[in-house]
Amino acid sequence: MKKIFCSIVFMLGTGFLLAQPFTLDMVVLASNKAKIAKQDKSIMPAFQKLIRTANKALSVKPFTVTDKASPDPSTDIHDYVTIAPYWFPNPDTPDGLPYIRKDGVRTPELANYPDKSALTNMVSAVHDLALAYYFTDEEKYALKATALIRTFFLDSETCMNPNLNYAQAIKGQNTGRGAGLIESRHFVRVIDAIGLLKSSPTWTESDQNGMVKWFTAFLDWMQSSKIGKDEMRAKNNHGVFYDMQRMSFALFTKNMEAANNVVESFKRRIELQQDDDGSFPAELGRTISLHYSTFVLKAFFGIASMAEQLNVDLWNYTSENDKSLKTAIDFIYPYITKQAEWTWQQISPFNYSSTIDLLKIMSLKYNDAKYANAISSVIGYEAALTHSSNLVLGLDME
Numbered sequence: 001m002k003k004i005f006c007s008i009v010f011m012l013g014t015g016f017l018l019a020q021p022f023t024l025d026m027v028v029l030a031s032n033k034a035k036i037a038k039q040d041k042s043i044m045p046a047f048q049k050l051i052r053t054a055n056k057a058l059s060v061k062p063f064t065v066t067d068k069a070s071p072d073p074s075t076d077i078h079d080y081v082t083i084a085p086y087w088f089p090n091p092d093t094p095d096g097l098p099y100i101r102k103d104g105v106r107t108p109e110l111a112n113y114p115d116k117s118a119l120t121n122m123v124s125a126v127h128d129l130a131l132a133y134y135f136t137d138e139e140k141y142a143l144k145a146t147a148l149i150r151t152f153f154l155d156s157e158t159c160m161n162p163n164l165n166y167a168q169a170i171k172g173q174n175t176g177r178g179a180g181l182i183e184s185r186h187f188v189r190v191i192d193a194i195g196l197l198k199s200s201p202t203w204t205e206s207d208q209n210g211m212v213k214w215f216t217a218f219l220d221w222m223q224s225s226k227i228g229k230d231e232m233r234a235k236n237n238h239g240v241f242y243d244m245q246r247m248s249f250a251l252f253t254k255n256m257e258a259a260n261n262v263v264e265s266f267k268r269r270i271e272l273q274q275d276d277d278g279s280f281p282a283e284l285g286r287t288i289s290l291h292y293s294t295f296v297l298k299a300f301f302g303i304a305s306m307a308e309q310l311n312v313d314l315w316n317y318t319s320e321n322d323k324s325l326k327t328a329i330d331f332i333y334p335y336i337t338k339q340a341e342w343t344w345q346q347i348s349p350f351n352y353s354s355t356i357d358l359l360k361i362m363s364l365k366y367n368d369a370k371y372a373n374a375i376s377s378v379i380g381y382e383a384a385l386t387h388s389s390n391l392v393l394g395l396d397m398e
Contacts, residue, residue: 021195022251022306023188025364025393032391033135046390047135054132058144062151063122064158065115073175074166078159081166082113082183090172098172104287104347116183119160122152123186130193131392133200142200145193146207154210162217165227178230178238181222185241185397188248188302191215192394212253219249219258236282237292240269240299247306256310263312266303271319278323278331289344293332294355298395300325301361305395315365329362337374353379353387357396360389 021029035043071077085106089096110116129145132138151158167180194211197203222228222245231242243262250258273296275281283292304314304325318324334340336355356375363372376384388396 021192021394022248022309023302023394024192024195025305028364028393029134029391036135043390045386046388049386050128050135050388050391051132054128054141057125057129058140060121060125060148062148062158063118063125064151065118065160066158067118068114071166073169076161078161079166080115080119080160080164080183082116082168082180083107083109084168084170084177084179085110087170096171099170118152119183120186122148123189126193127189130196134196135391139200139202142197142202145197146200146202149190149194149211150207153214154207162214163221163225165225176227178227178232178234181228181231181245182238182241184218185245185299187215187218188245188395189397191248191252194252215249216253216255219246219253219255222246222249223258235273236280237296237299240273240296240303243269244299244302244306247303251306251309259306259310262303263307263310263314266300266307266314267317267319270300270317270323270325271321274323274328276322278327278329280328284344287345287347288350290335290342290346290350291354294336294358297325297328297332297358298397300328301358302395304365305361326366329366333362333371337378351398353383354396354398356384356387356389357394360393361395364393 032043032047036047065080066077068077068081071079071081074081084099086103087099087101088105088107090098090100126145126148129141129148133141133145153159164176164180164184166176167183168177169175169180170177194203194208222242223232228242231238233239234242243265247259247262250256250262273280273282280293280296283289283296286292307314315325318326335342336352336358338352342350356379359371359375359378363369375387375389378384379387384390
């Protein structure tokens with residue numbers, strides 16, 4: 001029955017609803033497209049880098065969750081299956097069960113579960129191809145992006161079932177858990193890519209309606225299943241990323257009730273999860289705390305970006321106890337720009353380039369050039385010149 005669902009969503013439709021990006025700034029994209037047409041030297045290095053990446057994506061093999069040796073612990077090859085990244089065999093038991101946690105240290109067993117890499121590689125390729133199509137109007141990029149989407153989501157032989165029942169399982173404890181929903185955050189970029197493909201004749205009414213039906217089913221699962229509800233109740237970055245996904249999928253499927261619920265959830269999370277100094281204690285308690293302190297901001301930024309579709313300004317929202325995105329930014333800014341030393345635990349080197357998207361968005365949303373001006377000092381002039389943030393005001397979700 002699950003396999004049949006994929007072919008049904010591809011075939012049925014109720015009218016072609018034009019897609020649109022929700023976390024990308026279309027004003028910035030349009031401005032940059034005009035600059036590219038004029039061969040503007042400030043934008044061309046980043047554009048040329050994008051085209052090199054997109055050209056490589058033209059030849060990639062389609063990605064699918066069905067490309068694995070076994071679906072265990074599921075019995076359906078179409079189910080998405082992964083294990084928890086920070087859990088290892090128990091040295092004190094003969095069979096290694098139940099697994100034990102080593103926060104911030106990734107288990108080598110992840111290599112035996114290819115579904116996550118299939119998902120993230122598909123998303124990266126689709127996103128790059130869609131951007132290349134938008135900036136060049138060359139149909140070859142839309143053709144490849146569409147083919148990758150169809151294979152992963154819509155084709156009856158290769159599609160993923162619209163749930164994460166078997167994501168981030170902990171051996172000896174469960175066959176899947178709410179925390180696994182952190183892995184589907186990348187789907188937000190697929191929805192943005194669909195918005196960029198909307199003018200392509202390759203992207204059809206069947207494609208659009210099929211994806212709307214797939215994400216309708218996925219959103220229903222998120223909001224009704226025990227696993228989904230567990231993640232909704234998470235009081236750290238997981239809960240915020242749950243809401244970010246819920247907002248994207250709700251807007252895409254025209255579920256305005258769910259979208260508006262996320263706005264209210266955003267306000268509660270800011271009030272409850274943020275400390276008076278602007279930090280997020282649940283993230284500071286991790287072994288890679290600088291990573292998670294910036295990671296949770298990406299989820300909040302994504303929700304604030306999408307709330308603009310509802311004419312709601314969350315960028316400048318302040319709770320009754322004076323919590324806000326701005327106070328969170330004021331806390332983290334000196335650390336991600338290397339002006340202050342991070343004093344909480346960070347057991348692996350921090351990737352400062354992962355914060356460039358945040359700095360660019362801060363600069364625009366708060367009309368303060370200091371954020372964008374800091375980028376060169378963070379990653380160097382040459383890297384800043386070719387960084388994707390020169391082309392796209394959006395989130396990389398890493």
